[in-house]
Amino acid sequence: MFEKTEALKKLFTEKVAKATATSDIEQLRIEFLGKKGSVQALMQELRNVPNEGKKEAGQKINEAKQYIENAITEKIAELKKFEEQKLIEATESYDESMPVSVDYGSYHPITLVRREVEQIFLSMGFSVEDYSEITDDYNCFEALNIPKHHPARDMQDTYYLSSNQLLKTHTSAAQNTILRKYKSNLENGNPIRAIFPGRCFRNEKIDACHENTFFQMEGIMVDENISISNLIYFMKTMLSEVFQKDITVRLRPGFFPFVEPGFELDIQCLICGGDGCPSCKDSGWLELCPCGMIHPNVLTAAGIDPEKYTGFAFGLGMTRLAMMRYGVKDIRVFNSGNLKSLSQFTEKSFTNPSNESKEA
């Protein structure tokens, strides 16, 4: 029996060495270990072995069986590894640089800039207010200390409507409404801090620099002791936040009937830093936003006592800001609906300044 088991082991070893696929192994398993396999055949022969040799012969057969089982397991592992290796070799190495088609939507650039600016104001305790596009003479002019026949009404060529109303020429048209809305809050010791973004309309010929439909944002702050000093501080802080860098501002007298004193606020040119360049017409300064102390008549028109309360107001040209932010040269892009231009504004609504500086 010893010879037989050794011969069997030898035969198996020879055959297993030739196996090249897991299917060959399965064949071998059946041939050697199956119910009609060689090992089983030896087991049958065990009957003929004398009793005293039975135990030893049985051990030998079991040993051979064990040997074959182990060898099969090993061989299967080896072949699997080999087959996997072949699979890996046969696999395509993917080209990540292939263009991947993803549909991105886009925000209107005004939305992006508006959200960014709103976020800044919200962080400073301002509420964001909504106001209609159509308003009336009272709100757009009268309540803003712009009486009839005042040249300011000529300066802003107004679209008048058949409903005896007009398309608002400036976001200041919301001042009266917002001041009234928060008047009682104010009198209970809550200062008014509000911004109101909105679309404005002026009867102008459209060209690369002029639109008859554009976006502004107005802001007001009213409390018992708001001063010019506060106004300058606030504008500088707010604009530094908007432009993500320390901004130098200067104020010049500016005439707007709804503020007194009124200012034109210039910022030091962001491109040349004040040395003078084409974009600031060599002056070193960019005229950015009108602002001023709210005219007592405007407060009075909203029922607020100008002897007790003072405040400031300012306007930000959102369309202008968007042009500066994205380098848009032609204002007509904004209302064009041209997706070749507008679909580029996919960016998220805030920009991490540290990322931006890395790119630069």
Added chain:
Amino acid sequence: MFVSINWIKDYVDLEGLDVKKLINQFTLATAEVEDIYVKGEDVQNVFVGEIVSIENHPDSKKLHLLKVDIGSKQVNIVCGAPNVRLGMKTAVAVAPARVPAGEIGITKIAGYDSEGMCCSAKELGISDDHSGIIDLKTDAANGTNIKDVYPIDDIIFEVDNKSLTNRPDLWGHYGIAREFAALTGRELKPLKLGDISYDGDYQVPVTVGREDLVYRYSALKMDNITVNESPLEMQIRLFYCGMRGINLLADVTNYIMLEIGQPTHAFNANSIDNIVVTTPKEKMKFTTLDGVERDIDEDTLMICNGDTPVAIAGIMGGLDSEIVEDTGAVVLESACFDGVSVRKSSSRLGHRTDASARYEKMLDPELTMDAVGRFVEIVKSVDPGAKVASKLNDCYTKKYPHIQLSFNKQYVDRYTGIDISDERIIKTLSSLGFGVNYNNGEFVVDVPSWRATKDVTIKADIIEEITRIYGYDNFMITTTKMPLKPVPNDYSRLEDEEVKDILVKKYALHEVNSYIWCDGRKYKKLGIDVEDNVKVLNIENSENGVLRNSMIPTLLVMASENKDFSDSYGLFEIGRVVEGTKENGYANERKHLGFVLFNKNGDERKLYFKALEIINCIVNEIKQVNPVYKKAAEVKAWQHPKNTSIISVDGIEFGKICTLHPSNRTKFDKTGAVVAVEFDMDSFNTVGARSIAFKEASEMQSIYYDLSLVLGNDVRFEELENCWKKENIAELESVKVIDTFERLGIRSITIRFNFVAMDRTLEMEEVQKNIDAILANLSVIGVALRA
């Protein structure tokens, strides 16, 4: 407006000061300076010379060979000017020299050396006169530098007129000089006014017919005027400030206007003996001195001589009463007209002049007397023989009230937020011409007449005067201190923003902005009619005048214009529309969301269901509820009669989805599919959002049960839905459509019902009971299991 520093120096001593710095200070304290021009820099080596010999050029009819005495020597000059004259004094650029026209060197002209150039006024940059070389009337010795004789060196700065809108006092040099005086702390010299006294009784008769439109009308006659040309010094100033020398009397009136801001008019005295200031009874034609015939209406204030109109008040004189060369006698008008009236007349005429621009700003009526005094002073200084030939007729019909303002130091401190000393306040206001009465922190201020016509009326105006001269750059800036309060939130705004995020980030739509009015021409291309609505009255293109009552046509237009962008895209806008008028006649403005999906190759049904998915997503994300759809009973002509539906929640109908009528769809694109959706966001914002009703997840095994049903054509899914909803099966966890198809005109649908209980594993019998109930309900509406 151009301002000459030389002219300012007549009234403020600027000796030792950096002029450019001062001009910058003026920008920061008063009005924006747009440009600075240094005049005379480019006039070098130009001298007074006398022509001492003239020979004709042998080969040229035009050229002369001159010898010009320039004191130290004589220079040879080849000159082509027609007006050369022996003994004539002129300006000679002696090579190497520079004039604005260019560098002058020794050159050969037509075979002869020319050692310089005799200059015309234009070549010197002091006039646009190029008719000949300048004929100098000067006693200066030959060889004197021309710049020592004439004020060619000057600094001119241009002030942005817009920033002077509210400052009538700054429309002349004297007012600007006052600002310079306040900025430098130096004295403002008084205006030199001539003696206007007259021995006789004669007055030019003046009748003011429209006292509502005239503040003051002063008239004075002068005669015996023999000089016709104004001095070169005056012409240079006029030219540098953007005007042109004409003749003495016209130049003097212009000079006065540039100096003190008061327009005056010199009438030829031959045509004036009875001034009437009134509006015409009927429309008429009138020819102004620029030779243009203009239409005058009944609202335009005119100056007439008796019944004959001679000038448009405050705008321009007439041709017939113009000063001509031999005018020896003039009637000077120095008047203050109503600014609004002048502005309206000038805009009706489409004719704005330097005079009307000033009147519009509401001039100080006190100025008319200064203008008369300056006129007499200047005319007499040029033409000593000229005489005042009438008593002044001064009709002061309307006066501005005197304004006095009181305030205290605390008021100034509170408004400015800084501490400006009492002395500084007093000094600033005084230097600007305010009368200041000060007593222990209390100020009483008299506003000068030139600031009292509209500009300074309340004490806040005084703050501006104090602070602008103090300098905003000098302000100590401080933050406000505010109580800690939450910021009120506007949920409708937040919902708008979320809608935008969903559309952009989830569905890759593109946000656009469009105009609030309809573009009739573009609508027509899509076969869409502009519906009657509130109109813009004064829009340039009348096809654009009607305000939109829906976002969709504007967005369809935009979508149709983007077909070269991509084969498939969607765009949206949240904007305003007007749905007719409200009870009070005002426009009913609504905030709408509109979006349009387009697919060049897509089938419409697929696109329609995409739109439904977007709608359902928006409504679910924001309101946590499913919208309900109902076919619209009425549709617009461009909407598809079958596939236009109303979207609602809780009975609030806030939206519409539609495809286009085939006629319009084919105009949009021959093969493509278009779906449009519109939300009234004002309504949508009022839909109550559901709060999340948390339900614990069952740990029990759930049972799926699929039903494949055959639908009749008219059956809507919501009817099927009703069949299980009305059973109120607590264990029915979810219902999903897993397949739909249509074959041979028969619609089939496979629905998967998922049952689960919280407390037990469901038995099949229990589930089957529910399914049977559902099937029974379905059979009532004619829906059966597929065979």
